[in-house]
Amino acid sequence: MDDDESATESREMAADRRMDERLEGVPDWDDEYVDRVSDRLLHNYDLEKDYSLEGEQFTLYGKMELISKKQFLHPSLSIAEHESTEHLFVRRVDRVDDRTLDRFVDLGERLADEWIEPNEEHFATEFTFVAIAPSIPDSIRERVAGFDGRTMLKYGFHGHYEINLAVVAPDSTALVASDNADVATAFRLWEPLDADESGLLERLSRRLRR
Numbered sequence: 001m002d003d004d005e006s007a008t009e010s011r012e013m014a015a016d017r018r019m020d021e022r023l024e025g026v027p028d029w030d031d032e033y034v035d036r037v038s039d040r041l042l043h044n045y046d047l048e049k050d051y052s053l054e055g056e057q058f059t060l061y062g063k064m065e066l067i068s069k070k071q072f073l074h075p076s077l078s079i080a081e082h083e084s085t086e087h088l089f090v091r092r093v094d095r096v097d098d099r100t101l102d103r104f105v106d107l108g109e110r111l112a113d114e115w116i117e118p119n120e121e122h123f124a125t126e127f128t129f130v131a132i133a134p135s136i137p138d139s140i141r142e143r144v145a146g147f148d149g150r151t152m153l154k155y156g157f158h159g160h161y162e163i164n165l166a167v168v169a170p171d172s173t174a175l176v177a178s179d180n181a182d183v184a185t186a187f188r189l190w191e192p193l194d195a196d197e198s199g200l201l202e203r204l205s206r207r208l209r210r
Contacts (some may be wrong), residue, residue, distance in 0.1 A: 031092065033132065033170045033189065034059055040186040040193065045088060053089075056107060059132070062088035086126040087111070088183060096133040096140055096167050104129035105149065108163035112151070118158035128164040128181050135169050136176055147178040 026042050027049035029035040038047055038060065045062035052058075066084040089107075093100060108127035116125050149163030166177035166184045177184035185193065 029060065031059065034090065034092070036189055037090075037187055041088075041183070045086075051089070054107065054110065056089075056091075056103070058089045058091050060088070060090040062086075062090075064088075083121050084124040084126075086128060086183070087115075088128045088130070090130045090132065092132040094134070096131045096136070098140070098143070100131055101140070101143065101147075101165060104131075104165060105163055108149065112161045112163075116153070116161055118153045120158065122153070122159040124159050125161040126164060126180070127161070128166065128183055130166045130168065130181075130184070130187060132168055132170065135172060136167050136174050140167060141176045144176045144178055149178065150180075 026038065026047055029038060029049060041047060041062055045064045048061045050057070050059070051061035053061075064086045089104070108129065111127055112125065116122065144165045144167055147165050149165070150160055151162070152160045162180060164178050164181035166175065166181045166187065168175040168184070168187045170187075170189065173188075173190040175184060175188055
């Protein structure tokens with residue numbers, strides 16, 4: 001075995017160890033659908049089960065952080081660094097109505113005030129709320145599809161935050177999501193993830209860095 005093959009094997013073994021460690025920290029959900037969704041998310045998100053926040057209870061919480069750097073000649077000479085974060089909140093509900101969506105949006109606005117530190121390094125923070133329901137009423141489908149929750153911070157000099165909404169009815173293989181809720185792809189278990197397209201993380205990364 002030459003040095004290049006040995007180095008490649010060492011990198012692959014290290015990557016396998018990191019993935020094993022990550023898998024050990026992923027909880028099991030007593031919900032087959034959510035458990036299968038988590039299998040699609042675990043490579044990109046840190047996941048928590050039964051997440052409580054400000055009096056709200058969520059079946060699943062996920063967090064993904066991205067740091068984009070521009071370098072000059074050497075990695076130690078960083079001339080720009082942008083931070084992007086997505087917070088994913090998933091709740092199974094008996095029914096979804098305007099009150100459900102209003103509570104999600106209100107919570108997202110409060111979290112934006114509490115969790116975001118506006119500065120030149122902040123590029124984007126997204127709060128994505130997903131309701132798992134038995135069905136999707138037409139009025140809810142229309143509202144979610146047309147929802148735009150982006151807010152610029154200091155005219156964009158401190159980046160922006162965005163509230164995204166999605167509603168999924170797994171039993172009827174139905175889903176609706178606002179335009180930028182890219183993570184909704186992971187909730188369409190009835191559709192395979194397209195291996196010919198870029199991975200979920202890459203798609204989210206490109207959009208969060210726009």
